[in-house]
Amino acid sequence: SALGGKENVTLAEAKGSRLSLHIKDEAKVQYENFPRELVSNYIKMTGKLILIVGEKSKQIADQINKKAD
Numbered sequence: 072s073a074l075g076g077k078e079n080v081t082l083a084e085a086k087g088s089r090l091s092l093h094i095k096d097e098a099k100v101q102y103e104n105f106p107r108e109l110v111s112n113y114i115k116m117t118g119k120l121i122l123i124v125g126e127k128s129k130q131i132a133d134q135i136n137k138k139a140d
Contacts (some may be wrong), residue, residue, distance in 0.1 A: 081094075088125050
């Protein structure tokens with residue numbers, strides 16, 4: 072829900088310890104609600120968000136992509 076709902080993420084890609092997310096509406100993202108035990112940092116870009124999540128990036132990307140379908 073911190074990402075603005077499943078319809079707000081069009082694609083999630085794992086790149087090492089980073090999770091790259093393509094976002095439809097950046098205003099819906101609730102950065103303060105990211106779980107601190109999971110997201111150590113993030114980088115905001117236009118239409119894209121990169122989360123530093125560690126070893127679980129592939130698992131998280133797979134889970135997000137399943138919910139987006």
